[in-house]
Amino acid sequence: MIMHKVMIVEDDRIIRRGLCQAIPWEQNGFYVAGEAGDGEVAIELIEKEQPQVVVSDINMPFMNGLEMAKLVKEKSPATKIIFLTGYEDFSYAQQAIKVRAYDYLLKPVDSEQLLQKVIEAATEWENDRVNEKRILDSMPLLQQNFLQNLTRQEAKRVDIEAELLALDIHLDGPFFSSLLIHFDSSNKEDNERFKDNATKRISDFLTSCEGAVLNAGENEIAVFLSLETNQSNKIEILAKDLLQLQDEGKQQLTITYGRVYDNVFELGHSYIDCRLAMDMRHIMGPGKIYRLDDISSNCKQSEENVKELDRKLENQIKLGLPEKVSETLAQLNVAIFESRKSTLLEMKTLAVKYSSMLFYEIEKWRKEEVKGFNSSKYYEDIMKLTSLNEMFEILQRLVQEWSSLMNKSKQNSRYTLVDQAIEYMKDTFHETGLTLQKVANHIHVSSPYLSNLFKVEKGFNFGDCLLELRMKKAMEILGDVNLKTYEVSEQVGYSNPQYFSICFKKYTGYTPAEYRKKH
Numbered sequence: 001m002i003m004h005k006v007m008i009v010e011d012d013r014i015i016r017r018g019l020c021q022a023i024p025w026e027q028n029g030f031y032v033a034g035e036a037g038d039g040e041v042a043i044e045l046i047e048k049e050q051p052q053v054v055v056s057d058i059n060m061p062f063m064n065g066l067e068m069a070k071l072v073k074e075k076s077p078a079t080k081i082i083f084l085t086g087y088e089d090f091s092y093a094q095q096a097i098k099v100r101a102y103d104y105l106l107k108p109v110d111s112e113q114l115l116q117k118v119i120e121a122a123t124e125w126e127n128d129r130v131n132e133k134r135i136l137d138s139m140p141l142l143q144q145n146f147l148q149n150l151t152r153q154e155a156k157r158v159d160i161e162a163e164l165l166a167l168d169i170h171l172d173g174p175f176f177s178s179l180l181i182h183f184d185s186s187n188k189e190d191n192e193r194f195k196d197n198a199t200k201r202i203s204d205f206l207t208s209c210e211g212a213v214l215n216a217g218e219n220e221i222a223v224f225l226s227l228e229t230n231q232s233n234k235i236e237i238l239a240k241d242l243l244q245l246q247d248e249g250k251q252q253l254t255i256t257y258g259r260v261y262d263n264v265f266e267l268g269h270s271y272i273d274c275r276l277a278m279d280m281r282h283i284m285g286p287g288k289i290y291r292l293d294d295i296s297s298n299c300k301q302s303e304e305n306v307k308e309l310d311r312k313l314e315n316q317i318k319l320g321l322p323e324k325v326s327e328t329l330a331q332l333n334v335a336i337f338e339s340r341k342s343t344l345l346e347m348k349t350l351a352v353k354y355s356s357m358l359f360y361e362i363e364k365w366r367k368e369e370v371k372g373f374n375s376s377k378y379y380e381d382i383m384k385l386t387s388l389n390e391m392f393e394i395l396q397r398l399v400q401e402w403s404s405l406m407n408k409s410k411q412n413s414r415y416t417l418v419d420q421a422i423e424y425m426k427d428t429f430h431e432t433g434l435t436l437q438k439v440a441n442h443i444h445v446s447s448p449y450l451s452n453l454f455k456v457e458k459g460f461n462f463g464d465c466l467l468e469l470r471m472k473k474a475m476e477i478l479g480d481v482n483l484k485t486y487e488v489s490e491q492v493g494y495s496n497p498q499y500f501s502i503c504f505k506k507y508t509g510y511t512p513a514e515y516r517k518k519h
Helices: 013-021 039-049 065-075 087-098 111-151 160-166 188-205 233-243 264-278 300-318 322-339 344-365 375-384 388-412 417-428 436-443 447-458 462-480 485-491 497-508 512-518
Strands: 004-009 030-036 053-057 080-085 103-106 175-184 210-217 220-227 252-257 288-291
Touching: 004 013, 004 039, 004 111, 013 030, 030 039, 039 053, 039 065, 053 065, 053 111, 065 080, 080 111, 103 111, 111 160, 111 210, 111 264, 160 264, 175 188, 175 233, 175 264, 188 210, 188 220, 188 233, 220 233, 220 264, 233 252, 233 288, 252 264, 264 288, 300 322, 300 344, 300 462, 322 388, 344 375, 344 388, 375 388, 417 436, 417 447, 417 462, 436 447, 436 462, 447 462, 462 485, 462 497, 462 512, 485 497, 485 512, 497 512
Parallel strands: 004 030, 004 053, 053 080, 080 103, 252 288
Antiparallel strands: 175 220, 175 252, 210 220
């Protein structure tokens, strides 16, 4: 059985002893935690014992019951107070209501009536505790819902002042701003530990200014600040202080802060500033402190640059130029960063497209006996990526794998008759009269023998090889040089532009003009 504490405060010693001893407290779940003859002595005991119920006379020397009650609400706010008063002091009873006393009884008090009243007060104390726990347990969700409502543009205007009051947040201003902290960790215990550490760090900071910490999600904390000036100095100091927690734990932090506003109703705009900035963390990268103004710029030129580099990259991969691909990837990284437009989903889509093309090139050079390359692992990494830099690190690793396999294959392979033939074709494919017979004569074998060697060693015939050499060169020219179709045709060994166009469309799916427009 849970025992509740009751305290007796009465200046008449005989009445006080009677209240302590004549009522069967223990049989009813109570024990007397202390007794006092005046309010001053009682305050010290109440602060120490934190009783559920105090039974007190109103009219006492030194400090009367009403003065005591005001202090009790500060030092032990949950404690219920029952006043005892004589008929002549009935005016005190009316004042008892103002100090939020639980009830008052007229002297001489009936023991059973007092006991029943104390039981009722203790029951209300229990109910209050249950309700407070329910509110505390639901507070993180209430805070999260409040913050989500602030970011919903289609929703009706949130009454910031009323909502803050409901969340027991008091901000006097005159200036207001907000800060948002995101921490990347899949470990729930690490998250909770970081939240505790961050909340303590913020609470220490808030001794010098007014503010509140809110739960913004599983991996996020929001801070509302009341500032004396419209400068963001204090916000930056807090952000830098919090970023140091990154070195103390396993989390990677991203911290954004909003503009400073001179009206509490604009606090929602400051939080939206934070949220919009935070949504770009995959571009800005972790371990940073920044604001929306840092990433807002005229990005139209950069967007066009991204499209151009995208086309260039596709061509270079198809042409089998890993060194060029690596250079263009680096340029594309910068262009996407400057454009500030790509969402995380768009970045992952782009990474999947390029990685698929690179997988195809890698497979062409990879021998069956070569182990260690796992394309599914790369796809997993792409799905997990959270920043622009991670995306390009993955793609650059693939390019390095491709380049390494290509170089290794060339070094280890025998320089066969077919290899000699292909090397000769690479130097002469632009000649209109290049035939199988001419190539065979160059390496001193018969044309039927060379034709068979192509099929056995390479798995394709002479005509396919020549077509690929000419078409890749044509694609390169069309992508980089502004020449007419007949001029391109001549440069890759075709005397008939119409026949060249037919071959080009069969190989690429586009006419030369269509290809130039798209690339």
